[in-house]
Amino acid sequence: MKKVVFLIFLCMAFILSGAAAKRIDLKSLTAGEFTAQRLTGINPLEGTDQYASISQNGKQVIQYSFKTGKQTAVLFDVDDTQGAKIDNFDGYIMSPDGKRMLIRTKTQPVYRRSYKAVFYIYTMASRKLEPLSDGGPQQAPVWSPDGTKVAFVRDNNIFLVKLLYNNSESQVTKDGRFNHIINGIPDWVNEEEFAFSHALTFNADGTMLCWLRYDESAVEQYRLQMFKGLNPEHKEYAVYPGEYAYKYPKAGERNATVSAWSFDIQSHRIQRLQVPVDSDGYMPRILPTSNPNRIIVYTMNRHQDVLNLYGVNPRSTVAQLLLSDHISRYVKEEAMETARIGSDYILLPSDRDGYMHLYLYNSNGQLLRKIGNGNFDITDVYGYDEKTGDVYYQAAALNPQDRQIYVAHKDGKTERLTKNEGWNSAIFSSDLRYFVNCWSDYDTPYIYSTCSNSGKVIATNLDNQVLKQKIRDYGWTKKETFSFTTSEGVKLNGWMIKPADFDPNKKYPVIMFQYSGPGNQQVINSWDAGSMRQGGAYDQYLAQQGFIVVCVDGRGTGGRGADFEKCTYLHLGNYEAKDQVETALWLGKQSYVDKDNIGIWGWSYGGFCTLMSMSEGRPVFKAGVAVAPPTSYRYYDTIYTERYMRTPKENPDGYNDNAITRADKLHGALLICHGTADDNVHPQNTFEYAEALVQADKDFKELYYTNRNHGISGGNTRNHLLRQITQWFEEHLK
Template identity: 60%
Template sequence: MLAGSKFDLKSITSGVFRGERLAAVEPLSDGESYAQINNDAKKIVRYSFKTGKPIGTIFDANTVRGAKIQSVDGYIMSPDGKRMLIQTETKYIYRHSFTAVYYIYDIHNNKMVPLSDNGPQQTPLFSPDGNQVAFVRDNNIFLVKLLYGNSESQVTKDGKRNEIINGIPDWVNEEEFGMSRSMVFTADGNCICWIKYDETAVKQYSMQLFRGMNPSMDEYSEYPGFYTYKYPIAGEDNSKVAVYSYDIKSHQTRKIQLPIDADSYIPRIVMTSEPSKIAVITMNRHQDELSIYMANPLSTVCQLVVRDKVDKYIKESSMSNIKITDSHIVLPSERDGYNHIYVYSLNGKLRRQIVNDKYEVIDVYGLDETTGDVYFSANPDGPQYKQIFVSRQNGKISCLNNSSRKGVNDAVFSKNFKYFINIWSDINNPSVYTLNDNSGKELVSLVDNKDLKKKMVGYDIGSKELFSFTTNDGVLLNGWMVKPSDFNAQKKYPVVMYQYGGPGSQQVLDSWNIGICGQGALFEQYLSQLGYIVVCVDNRGTGGRGAEFEKCTYLRLGELEAHDQVEAAIWLGKQSYVDKKRIGIIGWSYGGWNTLMSMSEGRPVFRAGVAIAPPTSWRFYDTVYTERFMRTPKENPSGYDINPINRVDKLNGALLICHGMADDNVHFRNTAEYTEALVQADKDFKENIYTNRNHSIYGGNTRNHLFRQVVNFFNSEMK
């Protein structure tokens, strides 16, 4: 067989082999169409959900009257479809948050004016009638009345950096509950309700910043500076949270009387169809009890309608999957040991349970109020797969995706649930986008990525396969494997094990988007070209297999995960084609923690390991994530003592550790403390530090450099 072309790192990190996708699809209120920004970011185009063809241009930066902009970063359509907020000059803050300059665009008049002349805005929100816009600036809420000359008024005045935040979450709530906005209008548009975060008592963390490059920060040309923000670590004070309402007509602000503990969380606030009710979702600090209250914004009285109490903790993914419709609350819960769906009336009466079997619901897409049908994804064929389902009002559950396309399916539904875009891929096929009706019938193919497949045909592609094995403890684990294209079962190959392994996560999926940088496990394909077999195994604690499997790591993070990765290495070492003396391990973030824990587990199975941006002690990490799985250091000191720093004497194998100095998530402190422990234990290691880079370690040539160091390290230690 003739050898194909070889991948190079530059092409991998620059996205040459990134598949075509439908980005930023926005279903429109008519239920028959969706919108997208075109490729040059100048137009917003309307497409038919039935044909997938363009049926009109909603916005064109080249022809709009009034204000002029260079490009469109995003947009928000008003509920009545008459106006849009056009997002420009976006500057990201953390994972979800950003500031931007917004413009109000009148679709009928083709005219655009600034939303505000007083500085960039955050999280603007149309009122239900489309005639008002609320937004946040400098931690305060502002209101613009579109029928009154776009007059701007200030709703709150106590906002102050690192002290009081109105309407947007603080760092830890944004990061760990996936929030970007913490305010809503009432259904009649007469009130704004929001969460206030008082982070005055939260201790702060400072990251040192340098001039750097790509981009450079000239303000630090002579002396470095600091970025300081509030970051509560495990066991310490969180922000104090409360809900307020503002009566737009009377200008009266009221505090909602929520009956919660002082250290409770408020992960969501949601508008309902009734003006007298705002849904407020709360959680206790241990995160094992979730409550949904209906709050009256005028009387401030709260009524508890649903309370969900589960063993150990409620998964973070539950937050994005709670749906509150005109008449129902759709709540995912693991109360029976698996993530299933429970449908309640707005007053808290349980109407039905959807799915009552030993498999997991993954995503909740919504409930169609006209039919009672509930749309969701689940994995009845196993944790490696995901399919799209509908549960009819009569209880019948039907699969909606093409049955010949097993793999991983996802969906974007039209507003009326009449159509959906199905996104499918598997381990050997890049994403395919099709338009389907709500019976599952495929109407048209939108994206097939055949060009990408043709491009890759000429390259040296190794085989990818899913597998399972049983550990010496009798635990069944799932994995995937990439072998060299010229694989010879008579040879002995070095192995690199890539893993993440954190609570509820999944790396082992029958999906194109696997591996350390996705793209069909492209980085792993690159390693296979160099003669490595690359393997990924999901250890105990990962998701998709029910609460018992996922939550068995509770209070002792890292112990069973590392044990299972070592078991995987031992199993691999018994395969005839594996050189058991040349097995390496790599991971990023929790995977970096898992790398360090596995290399110091006590059984010397790893020749080399790479830990990228690793936590090294849960005492250094944030309250919400850490306490969800570990409780506090005071409650669980022995669990917190299980960490790589305390196991440094047991570290076996060559180590490369990499970290960005401006990592706002897993602070550089973790690597600094761990490498100091290595020095004092007289352990050799290699270290790469990335100036001004965050948890993702990218920008300019950074990602290319990082991956090259990883490859060079494994080549020097394992070849």
């Protein structure tokens, strides 16, 4: 009898604990209630086994030992400075010699990666804090190698500050002008699609300054209308709207003309560097080397299937081709983003053999060896030890959803340095003897550990235990993974979240989330998996409303080699839409899915794929939401679009198959949301698509967010947006 009573007590306790689980609230979710703690601003200190990081309260820059994971010094404290005084800071840039840092304050975003800010020079020995410049906010500052000079951009011109001459400031270029000439920073399209915000560097001895110059005077402008709005409020537009006009080259149109230049700091001589580039080609990087007589300039043709690396003498201006990579269809952006250049080597990622592997060259472009021989992608590069020949990298070697850290030895042997399946990413010490590893999986927020370069865990730096307890309190359910094969014989991977009170004998409505864009992955064994980050908090919220949430990566997504990723070449949206439709058909066969109540949504490319999927021809989606969707790639930018589609003149059929031309095939209740100040995917996309739906006599609903960009955030905006998405699915899928 006692055993029965005890069992009843346990059951009641379990039921009560389940009933007591908290409910997620949209306002707290959009306010960041479920944001995991991160180690931010980690900066390995040159020549040491130390690194610097911003403190959790955001008031200090603290030095830690890689070896022990313990704090060893406070390098900067906003409350303990001499000279200028500031209340807070947004970031810092350490000088190469480790004696000073630039402290960033009053940051104003420009585009996705670029920003203007007010920088201060901080000298650690004296604790002296002084403005970098009194002439207005600065962009893209860079230190000279000896830490005695800083170059930066203001109003499209380059300025130089000499610390040894009482911080004297001089103007290097004078031709910079908004919407005409840009010096030292990329234009909008190069920043957005080649993933960089600095186009300015010193040479190795700090005697020369080199940069890229963009002449965008012939590029067409796009005009965004600006209104008074609220939060922030633009009172100057209270009666008549204003305008923000900027240069945006759409597919097939004229790009900015790019060139490379140098400035001799002693003689003040400016010269154009003789880097061969097509008249409509690109220079996606300018980088220093350890040789004062050489910088590296990347060039690409407009089709983006040839990447060249030139060694350029900044004084003589002579350029020498070091290596050229010719790739079927297109060179991936990661080939530029993760390449490493050292004193006598170039480590270049390339998927020339069908998977992203590494190719080690000497400084003259002679191939020394290949790293990675399996059918898997190397997804990040951490460093090359010139003494031992060891190469440290991240790879999807276990499966496409997983990331591990590896070392490849000179003798050909490879070791896995991380033990836990899931998502591992690393920051190595400058001597490559230690690394800080960030690990997470579908259901575990980030855990930071200090490790030796053999993979031994030395210390745990941060474990997010508070957040782990919080998600338990809120009754989060685990992401369940699955795979299936489509009618076309393609194996696809996915995850799903079920309601906490899931009953396998019931049938549930399903909301499918996807992004689907080239090389992107949403099905990853990481805390980042989920529609709005925060561990998928919004997906958990939808599950609490009684939906099953599903995500599947279709053809064109990353982690599975070049053939899988690049099969969408010249036909964006076609295979991606088919695979989302196939997912819905497969889900409809599951006993617990209500096949008549399946919805789909996505943001940006995910919005485009939502529209393409809802008009694919097979009427499987009862409702959908497209947020900030490109509706025709004729309206999107040159670099991204032409990488995958070539030009409209070369590929008219590919461009003509889009959401607008499929408008008459739309099936299901559709909600479209767009920011009126979206500088990335212009509101033109939704305006034109809406007109096509009207003329096709299709019912739909559209929401516009005043003065909001592609992220559609600020004030109460994000909370309002997610509530509309939720209510749309509750109205149409239940």
